[in-house]
Each structure stands twice: as structure tokens, then as C-alpha cells.
Amino acid sequence: MSSVSPLVSCRAIRKTYNHGEAQTPALRGADLDIHGGELLILAGPSGCGKTSLISIIGGMLDADSGDCKVLDKNIRTMSAQQRARFRGQHIGFVFQSFNLLPALTAVENISVPLLLQGVPRKAAESQARIVLESLGLASRADHSPGRMSGGQQQRVAIARALVHEPRLIICDEPTSSLDHDAGQTVMETLRKVARTAGRALLVVTHDPRIFCFADRIARMDDGRVISIETHSPKNFLS
Ligand SMILES: Nc1ncnc2c1ncn2[C@@H]1O[C@H](COP(=O)(O)OP(=O)(O)OP(=O)(O)O)[C@@H](O)[C@H]1O
Numbered sequence: 001m002s003s004v005s006p007l008v009s010c011r012a013i014r015k016t017y018n019h020g021e022a023q024t025p026a027l028r029g030a031d032l033d034i035h036g037g038e039l040l041i042l043a044g045p046s047g048c049g050k051t052s053l054i055s056i057i058g059g060m061l062d063a064d065s066g067d068c069k070v071l072d073k074n075i076r077t078m079s080a081q082q083r084a085r086f087r088g089q090h091i092g093f094v095f096q097s098f099n100l101l102p103a104l105t106a107v108e109n110i111s112v113p114l115l116l117q118g119v120p121r122k123a124a125e126s127q128a129r130i131v132l133e134s135l136g137l138a139s140r141a142d143h144s145p146g147r148m149s150g151g152q153q154q155r156v157a158i159a160r161a162l163v164h165e166p167r168l169i170i171c172d173e174p175t176s177s178l179d180h181d182a183g184q185t186v187m188e189t190l191r192k193v194a195r196t197a198g199r200a201l202l203v204v205t206h207d208p209r210i211f212c213f214a215d216r217i218a219r220m221d222d223g224r225v226i227s228i229e230t231h232s233p234k235n236f237l238s
Pocket of ligand 1: 017018019024025026044045046047048049050051052053
């Protein structure tokens with residue numbers, strides 16, 4: 001783990017959702033650091049604020065107050081345009097609902113982050129195939145999402161989050177649609193990615209089968225991070 005400043009540093013993050021008269025406090029002073037080279041699992045009961053916190057770290061949601069730095073940049077003070085560019089370059093997301101483009105094949109979906117960075121199509125697609133193969137899905141490269149199972153779509157979504165080699169990868173329930181073996185394969189791949197110098201993975205999960213892949217498990221309750229356990233994950237690298 002890196003001894004330099006954390007890749008992500010959140011301090012006293014507060015967020016309340018307002019709908020007319022109704023106010024729902026989601027984060028009540030959440031603190032969290034994520035270091036380069038680690039896979040951190042964020043766990044906790046439904047409604048405790050996990051999605052809100054990862055959305056703020058990923059620059060998709062504004063906090064009401066507090067500090068959130070990613071790669072030493074203050075996400076809260078960026079303009080919308082700066083934030084979008086920063087996200088595109090440095091953050092990969094795996095959403096629970098996959099968010100794949102239905103008209104595109106797996107390889108085309110995975111190529112999108114590279115094309116947005118100006119990589120030529122042929123090079124982007126060849127890189128996409130390599131990542132897809134590492135996730136055991138080479139045979140579905142030219143299929144559209146509608147012709148794939150939920151688990152296969154999930155692996156395509158993971159490949160898309162990895163293809164542009166972002167420094168931070170945020171995964172919301174990355175194994176929820178996968179059986180045990182596929183889930184282990186995906187986590188082994190994510191674990192190797194985290195070990196790459198200077199990169200980190202933030203994984204939200206309810207799935208205890210994947211806790212063993214974490215370097216640390218941060219537990220949330222009632223809008224705060226209430227404990228952090230350090231683990232010695234299995235070393236999956238040769
Ligand atoms: N868009 C929203 N509008 C209003 N309230 C919201 C909104 N999103 C979340 N909340 C509320 O904020 C609180 C925290 O929600 P959040 O989704 O961050 O929790 P979570 O830990 O990710 O839950 P889960 O594990 O069920 O996904 C909950 O009480 C939730 O109902």
C-alpha cells in the first residue's frame with residue numbers, strides 16, 4: 001500500500017435529499033481514505049448511504065458539505081465540464097444496472113471510453129478484445145447485450161470500466177448477477193487490477209463470498225463509516 005497521500009480522501013461528507021417538504025439525510029459526516037494499490041469493500045445495511053458516498057467520490061452527485069479529493073483534486077470545486085473530463089480519464093464505473101448501449105456489440109461497448117479519449121477505433125477494439133478475454137468472455141465479443149445473460153453483461157460492464165486503465169475503479173455490486181465461479185474470476189481480475197501501482201478499487205457489495213478479496217472492509221451505518229477492518233487477502237498474483 002502506498003505511503004503517499006491517499007488516492008481518495010473524504011472528510012465529513014454530508015448529503016441530504018430534499019423532495020418538497022421531505023428531507024432524507026443520507027450521509028451524516030462520512031470519512032474515508034482509499035490508498036493506491038488497494039481493493040476496499042464498502043459494506044453496510046440497505047439505506048446506510050453507500051451509493052450516495054460512491055456517487056460523490058465518482059463525481060456524479062454533489063455533497064452538501066465536506067471535502068472529497070480524488071487524486072489530490074477537489075471534485076466538489078470542479079465545473080461540470082472539468083468533472084466530466086476528469087471522470088472520463090481517471091475513473092471507471094461498474095453500475096449495478098450495467099448501462100450498456102443495446103445497439104452496440106460487447107467490443108463496441110467496451111471501446112467507448114477509449115474512443116472518447118481519441119483512440120482510433122481499430123486500436124480501441126483490439127484493446128477491448130484483450131480485456132474481454134481476460135474476463136473469460138472472448139466468445140461473446142461480437143454479440144449485443146440483448147443476446148447475453150445478465151452475468152455476461154456484467155462482465156462486459158466490468159471490461160468497459162477497466163479498458164482505459166483508470167486510476168480509480170468504482171463497482172456497485174459487481175458480482176450480483178454472477179454465479180460463484182464467474183464471481184470469483186471477476187474478483188480475481190479486479191484484485192490484480194488493484195495491485196497495479198497507483199490504482200485502487202472501491203467495491204460496494206452485500207456479497208460475503210467476495211469479502212476475502214478485500215485489503216480493507218469499511219462498514220457504514222446511518223450515513224457514516226463506523227469501522228474499517230484490515231484484511232490479508234489471498235494473493236492471487238503469480
Ligand atoms: N434520489 C434520492 N432521493 C431521496 N432519497 C434518496 C435518494 N437516494 C437515496 N435516498 C435515501 O438516502 C438514504 C441512503 O441511500 P443510499 O442509496 O445511499 O444507501 P445504500 O446504502 O446504497 O442502500 P442500498 O444498499 O439499498 O443500495 C436512504 O434512506 C435512501 O432512501
